[in-house]
Amino acid sequence: MSDRPPPHGAGLHAWPVDGLGEVRRGTVLVDLLDGVDLHDGDVVCVTSKVVAKAEGRQRRQDREEAVTQETVRVVARRGPTRIVENRLGLVMAAAGVDASNTEAGTVVLLPEDPDGSARRLREDLAERHGRNVAVLVTDTAGRAWRTGQTDLAVGVAGMEPLEPMDGEVDAYGNRLVVTAPAVADELAGLAELVTGKLGGRPVSVVRGLAPRVLPAGEHGPGAAVLQRPRSQDMFALGAREAVVAAVRGRDLDCFGAPASAEEVAAALTSCGLDAATDGPAVRVRLGAGTRDQVVALERARLVCLAHGWGPFSDTGPATPALGDAVFFSPGDP
Incomplete structure (x- = not known):
């Protein structure tokens, strides 16, 4: 297995971990990092798919049936496409059920507890390698306002996922009100850029953010804080679904x-x-x-x-x- 560390000097550096074999049920995730020269303050990004496979979340099942089982609430539906809220509270297409990069006839569900998975891997890395790193579990999702997909963090351990900047003042003297960069999601997008979708490289390392990594033993609030409460979500229902909800008098919390x-x-x-x-x-x-x-x-x-x-x-x-x-x-x- 090859590890490509960044060049020396300041800045932010990200690179994929090459040479990983097929991850199956029972794979010990910390083993995947055995050949990597980790530093304190690194951020290890692992795709939700390999975490799910290792945890036995691969199913021989019809994809649409799996989506239905994982769905808590349908947000919007257009033809065969369903945007839903899944059991984790995430709103995404097909409840996060994935039929790509898995054996024909099987699907992969999201991990049952991505934040817990991130915490366990962080603790295992600290125990085996003596390094204090942050860990992200990443997955791909679309955005309500834009075409295309990007990766986001569904599990976080060892860093604050958000950077609230309310009350700070910019260079022009303007006070910030609702600015809160989703740092964990930004890192997940960076990790996807270096691993790619088809390269078979589900693990990457980001270096240069050591000040953001929490002290050993402090995992932070997890990715759950990135989920917008339903009552604050202006897109909690699709246009058609909002009409139906109003007529039925249901899902009233979606109206805010x-x-x-x-x-x-x-x-x-x-x-x-x-x-x-x-x-x-x-x-x-x-x-x-x-x-x-x-x-x-x-x-x-x-x-x-x-x-x-x-x-x-x-x-x-x-x-x-x-x-x-x-x-x-x-x-x-």
């Missing part, structure tokens, strides 16, 4: 925190409804005609539901009833 009265009133008005703020509530005038009132009430209910509002506030009727107007307030219906 209640919007302001002004925002709700504006949304209702844009849908052709006679709406206005009324103190802390929003009033919708239903107009004349029973049928028109029923249609207007249902449209208003769906729009308000998607904004975290429901009928009826203390300023309006206590029970759903047709009349001159209906009132909505923040909270579940």
Whole structure:
């Protein structure tokens, strides 16, 4: 096995570990690093696939069946493509189930506990090699806003995955508010660049980030902190799925925190409804005609539901009833 260390000097250096054989159930992951000259402060990146194979997560199973079993919630579906939330809380295509680089007729699931896998490998490397390194378990995923895929960290041990910079001031005196580089994901993308998808090199080493590596025995919060809470996710449902959720009155946490009265009133008005703020509530005038009132009430209910509002506030009727107007307030219906 060959190890290609970086040249001397400052900077960030990444290189793949060559000469690794096929990883199977029971493979001891620390053995894969036996020929590598690790330094304190290095970051070892291992693909989730080899971790999963070593942990026995390879299955002889239909891929679509495996995706269904690993799915907790469907975020969006277009034809055969499913973007789902899986058992780990990760949102990705096909629940992270992979049918590439594995024997025909088999699939590989994600590790059951990627953060735990990263911690164990870090501890094993410290015990065998006496080196304090960080470990990332990486996987490939798409992005909601962009075409293509990049690798991200699904397991992290020995470093902080995020670098919160809120409150810091830039060179122009501007105070940063929501800046928090996802350092672990950036490193995962770098690791993928040097290993490639088809080179059969699932392990890489990054050198030059020693200040970010935590002291021995401190693993950090893990990759779980990189997962955006559902209530804060503006893309928690696909466009079609959001309509269905509003009609069904399900998955309400996907719509996030209640919007302001002004925002709700504006949304209702844009849908052709006679709406206005009324103190802390929003009033919708239903107009004349029973049928028109029923249609207007249902449209208003769906729009308000998607904004975290429901009928009826203390300023309006206590029970759903047709009349001159209906009132909505923040909270579940």
